[in-house]
Amino acid sequence: MRFGSLSKGDKVYTVVSNTLLFFLLLVTLYPLLNVLSSSFSDPKAIGAGRVAIFPVDFSLDGYRELSRYTPIWVGYKNSIMYTIVGTFVNVTLTIMAAYPLSRKDFRGRGLFIVFFAFTMYFSGGMIPSYMLIRNLNLFNNFWVMVLPGALSVYNVIITRTYFQSNIPDSFLEAARLDGCTDVKFLTQVAIPLSTPIIAVNFLFYAVGHWNAFFDAMLYLSDTKMKPLQVVLRDILIESRISADFNFDSKYAEAKQSIAEILKYSTIVASTLPVMLMYPFVQKYFIKGIMLGGLKG
Amino acid sequence: MRRKPAAVVVFLITLSILIGVLPTGIASENSSILNPPGQLPLVNQETELTMMLGYYPFLVSDIDTHYAAKEIEKRTGIKLKIELVDYQQVSERVTLMLNAGDELPDIITAARMSLAQINFYGAKGVFAPLESLIFQSGYWIKDIFERYPDVERQSYAWDGHIYVVPRYAENAINSYGAKLWINNRWLSNLGLDMPATTDELYSVLKAFKEQDANGNGDPTDEIPLTTAKNLWYGHVGGPLMTPFIYDNTGDQLIVEDGKIVPAYIADEWREGLKYINNLYKEGLLDSECYTQDTNTMKPLFLSDVQTAGAVLVGKMTNIVPSAQQELWQDYVLVPPLMGPSGEKPLTCFVPPAIRSDSGSVINAKSGKAEIAFRLLDYFWSEESRLITCYGEENVDWRRPTDPSIPGVDGQPAFMEILHSFGAPELENKLFGDNFTYFETEKFVGGQIAKEGDADQFTYSQVMEKLVGFEPERVVPSVLPIPDEYVEEFNGLSVSIQSYVNQSKAMFVAGEMDISSDEAWLAYLEQFDNYALDRYLEIMNIAYGTYLK
Amino acid sequence: MQRLSRAFSNKVLTKMKGMIGVMKFHAGPGLPKKSKLRQLLLDVDRGRQLYLLMMLPVAYILIFKYQPMYGALIAFKDFDPTAGIWGSTWVGLKHFVRFIEQPKFFQMVSNTLMLALWDSIIGFPVPILLALALNNVAHKKYKSFVQTVTYAPHFISTVVIVGMLTQLLHPRMGALNLLFQHFGVPAVSYLGKAGYFRPVYTLSGVWQNAGWGSIIYLAALSSVDVELHQAAQIDGASIVQRTRHIDLPAIMPSIIILLILRIGSLMNVGFEKVFLMQNQLNLTTSEVISTYVYKMGIMSQFPDYSYATAIGLFNSVVNVVLLVIVNTTAKKASETSLW
Incomplete structure (x- = not known):
């Protein structure tokens, strides 16, 4: 629809809406540009507060220092592996839990939901989790980055909501008449119709894996298995909220200056891959293929 | 007939020797391979100790080729099986391991484990009491305790034992902290x-x-x-x-x-x-x-x-x-x-004191407590500090070539730094500050006075203007x-x-x-x-x- | 002996199969007494594939979530790692009482709740509005660009965001005050006044999370039938009308569920951002439960797991109460609810 052919009310709406969106865009673009530019600026200029939106005293020091630190590349590799495998496990389990819960004729549905939701509020904490991991022999094991977080109840709930709202009962009835089993319906009808929510699940879980560090810090002592976030935290002392800097000698200061140089380049290095994930995922936000024969 | 009493006497003597030796059987076994206190290497036979080391991740990239680790092994003659744990995580890790009933290593060191925690666990029998070892078998620590009675006094836990090998640093810039x-x-x-x-x-x-x-x-x-x-x-x-x-x-x-x-x-x-x-x-x-x-x-x-x-x-x-x-x-x-x-x-003014947030301990269940202690004792030596915090002699630092050059404190200089912290040459060589057990003024004040060194400038300012104005009691x-x-x-x-x-x-x-x-x-x-x-x-x- | 029992069990099994067969045959409306049980078994049998699907997720939850739950007992004990969880002394509600008797208890709890409420009231609608607005943007590339940019701040670490915020809000040097002064508004120290803490926290939260929060709604909106919009357009409906009557109902289930979940986690005000934004002058509104727990940990230099767990349990209980209230309301007021 061309702008000129819109009604007056619509024109007003479009102008106002686009203006507000533009404003939001500017406001959120600022921190991004600031970080990006700082990563390409001389730390002295950053300290003097001269970097706003564009790099000042262009410098590749940040990236040079970063690439010099070899564990980063190992971290990247590990994170990619954890993310791919982990997300695949996540999405599969989530669908397996969400679909039955979305069916009104699923006996015991209410109980199951409570069973799942209860775990969002009550947990045992770190100590028994440690015991569990230990008893399962998952220390320094690849799967410790996948299994403990294999299912997020929050994701199950939003997926269930989507199934409930978007898979009409009529489809199911029609499929039943054709002798379709539940599993077949799930894989051949429900999933293709739900590409948006599956895409969202992929995104949420993938980001979760990419940003994960806590379990790794606790359970992975082998430096060759560390994910990216842990490696970055290792370099950046500032990212730790601790007042323990005040060692008496050059160490504190040297550490700080290294941290200064690396601060922004590490953020870009860790955030860029994730940021690029979204446009990719967004392609799936189209309604699934309508299986023509089942319509109506 | 005369032989019988002699035999009895011999028997009794042997028995008493055995009785005297048995309870300390393990200790004496350890003692036998230990060299006299203060002598390097520490042991005269190959032996191994397990160690949990709280480390700075960016200082250690590969423990197997790490300079300071290798150097310590060489000089002390003790092989170290080191488990690296982020220094801030050690406290948590120890708690979790205790709860799970896992066996702790012989030594836990260079970690953020507070005195409160150490003494608590010590009283429960997790960490070995060290006071007798310090006074009977110690060398470097004993020397410091004698010269700095405050350090000794602060190391005691409420129950009268010493469970910690403390960290102590004497540094004017820190002591005269608020400026x-x-x-x-x-x-x-x-x-x-x-x-x-x-x-x-x-x-x-x-x-x-x-x-x-x-x-x-x-x-x-x-x-x-x-x-x-x-x-x-x-x-x-x-x-x-x-x-x-x-x-x-x-x-x-x-x-x-x-x-x-x-x-x-x-x-x-x-x-x-x-x-x-x-x-x-x-x-x-x-x-x-x-x-x-x-x-x-x-x-x-x-x-x-x-x-x-x-x-x-x-x-x-x-x-x-x-x-x-x-x-x-x-x-x-x-x-x-x-x-x-x-x-x-x-x-x-904050008088130099042992750090209340970190220290090293020895596992009470370790069969090699005395050897472990000697190693921790060694970490109190000047030599150990230089290796773990400054690097290799004549490569990363050296003794002053000219004895007449003054240090920052006016006394003859003590050392000259060739590669400062953060230099690429120091990669995978140091353990860093966290490994400091004992640091005296000498390390800062004794460095060659260099024009334009900020630490030295600060130090001389403090010496000039603040020393002498401390309150009587704090x-x-x-x-x-x-x-x-x-x-x-x-x-x-x-x-x-x-x-x-x-x-x-x-x-x-x-x-x-x-x-x-x-x-x-x-x-x-x-x-x-x-x-x-x-x-x-x-x-x-x-x-x-x-x-x- | 074995042969006998095998024969016996075979008999029982055959009988049961027969019974089920009979029940299957008799399935249908208008059956007396046994219909409930019969219906139950029928449903279970009919849904057996669904139960099979559930098995793996349920197993995961049991192993990784329910089994470790005994750790919550630490809250009722004086946890001593050397004795383990089971060996530590039972102290009942001691830690809870200790927490409640804190001089600042009410202030902490109210700060936590108020902060969360502000965050919800302002922060909850924005992603929805953003999603609705973006959905109506005609130009695809612009839409995609805005989406990608607005969702990015979510990934910048809190430390950096608060650092930027502090610089931005500085009375003398910060861009915001300089801008306001241009329009004659005097400079204010936003971080130095307790009264501004909640708005600043909330608005910066919107800045950081609006884009990310809109994703789920955008996904829901993408399932709206284009034909509906086209039909409405032919009927002369304006964009606003179409949004209100087609788009909004389509995402209403998501809105309600997410709102329920949001209210059910009100007590979980995160620690990092609040701690970084705190200072001596705004503590009356910025001291929340999580920062208190952190300070206790630092002060004692020896983590008190029992106390921290007790406080966490306290939070959870409050959350669950809120959850039940909201869910019941949602059930009555709409078709959507959590259970």
Whole structure:
């Protein structure tokens, strides 16, 4: 629809809406540009507060220092592996839990939901989790980055909501008449119709894996298995909220200056891959293929 | 017939020897492979120890080829099986392992495990008591204990044992922690003398504000006095409060007549707050001193024209990079100010003490306790410190080639650094500060005086202006709180200190009116809610024990 | 002996199969007494594939979530790692009482709740509005660009965001105050006044999370039938009307569920951002439960797991109460609810 052919009310709406969106865009673009530019600026200029939106005293020091630190590349590799495998496990389990819960004729549905939701509020904490991991022999094991977080109840709930709202009962009835089993319906009808929510699940879980560090810090002592976030935290002392800097000698200061140089380049290095994930995922936000024969 | 009694005697003697030896069987087995204390290598046979090492991840990239680790093994003759754990995670890891019933390694070292935690576990039999080992088998530690009785005294747990091999550092820059720096060039630009009293400081700051102190033609861009909320010793108070009543910038307690009392309920405290509030009101103290973080404050110092006249900070290089000498060289220390009472000025001083947040321990169940102890003993030696914190001799540092060159402290220099920390040549060589067991002045003061070294500059400033102004008695930083009160004490500490600091800020910023008697009384009354009396009671019990 | 029992069990099994067969045959409306049980078994049998699907997720939850739950007992004990969880002394509600008797207890709890409420009231609608607005943007590339940019701040670490915020809000040097002064508004120290803490926290939260939060709604909106919009357009409906009557109902289930979940986690105000934004002057509104727990940990230098767990349990209980209230309301007021 061309702008000129819109009604007056619509024109007003479009102008106002686009203006507000533009404003939001500017406001959120600022921190991004600031970080990006700082990563390409001389730390002295950053300290003097001269970097706003564009790099000042262009410098590749940040990236040079970063690439010099070899564990980063190992971290990247590990994170990619954890993310791919982990997300695949996540999405599969989530669908397996969400679909039955979305069916009104699923006996015991209410109980199951409570069973799942209860775990969002009550947990045992770190100590028994440690015991569990230990008893399962998952220390320094690849799967410790996948299994403990294999299912997020929050994701199950939003997926269930989507199934409930978007898979009409009529489809199911029609499929039943054709002798379709539940599993077949799930894989051949429900999933293709739900590409948006599956895409969202992929995104949420993938980001979760990419940003994960806590379990790794606790359970992975082998430096060759560390994910990216842990490696970055290792370099950046500032990212730790601790007042323990005040060692008496050059160490504190040297550490700080290294941290200064690396601060922004590490953020870009860790955030860029994730940021690029979204446009990719967004392609799936189209309604699934309508299986023509089942319509109506 | 005569042989029988002889046989009996021999038998009895053998028996008594065996009995004498049996209980210490393991120890003697250890002893047999140990060389006399102080001798290197420590053992005369190959032996291995397991060790959990709290490390700085960016210093150690591969423990198998790590320089310091290899060097220690070589010199002590002990093979080390090291498990690396992030130094901040060790405390958690130990707790989890204990709970799971896992076996701990022989030694746990270089970690953030507080004295409180160490003594707690020690009393439960997890860590070995070390006092007998120290006095019978120690060498370097024993020497330090003899020369520094305070270190020994502070190492004892409440139950009378020593479970920790402590960390101790003597460093003037840290001990005289809270400092006030002033821009010397501004003083000379305006023809002012270094202020010696609180009134003089006021006048100087006022001049900074009203006149063009930094010489750029603009009399309005100067910020007379500033600090930031997360800055090291960026505490609003300290040198500003001490002229009225001593402020240790921590829990703000003082010693009076042999007892610990709070400074923050005294009238002098109120006077001090009035003074600081006055500075704040007149725009002489940066209104953002409580809200800005270091990064936000930095532009005042890092711009081409500096706009900060004075600053409360432990070291200028916490704000400005040491490499840029022109940015820190104008700032000099203000000697302790005299207050309106005319009493001798005092400087904020924290006597060197063992660190309460870290230390090393030996597993009580280890069969090699004595060997493990000797290794920890070795870490107290100067040699070990040099290897683990500075690197390889004649590669990363060296003894001065010319014995007549003075160090920063004026004495003959002790060492010269060739590769400073952070240099790529030092990769995978050091364990870093966390591995320090014992550091004396010598390491900083004994470095060759170099032009343009910020640490040395700070050190000489401290020596020149602050030493000699310490208060007679200060509250010790390590107090043995009895076990049964610890939980209660911590709870009280948190709420009281939070209240004191919050009220202080409110008074200074004018949110609460310091000149109003009502407001002051209301402030004092609140302390009943926080059980201040009980808090002090517990502290004084601990203090009493400490003094004995 | 074995042969006998095998014969016996075979008999029982055959009988049961027969019974089920009979029940299957008799399935249908209008059956007396046994219909409930019969219906139950029928449903279970009919849904057996669904139960099979559930098995793996349920197994995961049991192993990784329910089994470790005994750790919550630490809250009722004086946890001593050397004795383990089971060996530590039972102290009942001691830690809860200790927490409640804190002088600042009410202030902490109210700060936590108020902060969360502010965050919800302002922060919850924005992603929805953003999603609805973006959905109507005609130009695809612009839409995609805005989406990618607005969702990015979510990934910048809190430390950096608060650092930027502090610089932005500085009365003398910060861009915001400089801008306001241009329009005659005097400079304010936003971080130095307790009254501004909640708005600043909330608005910066919107800045950081609006884009990310809108993703789920955008996904829901993408399932709206284009034909509906086209039909409405032919009927002369304006964009606003179409949004209100087609788009909004389509995402209403998501909105309600997410709102329920949001209210059910009100007590979980995160620690990092609040701690970084705190300072001595705004503690009256900025001291929340999580920062208190952190300070206790620092002060004692020896983590008190029991106390921290007790406080966490306290939070959870409050959350669950809120959850039940909201869910019941949602059930009555709409078709969507959590259970």
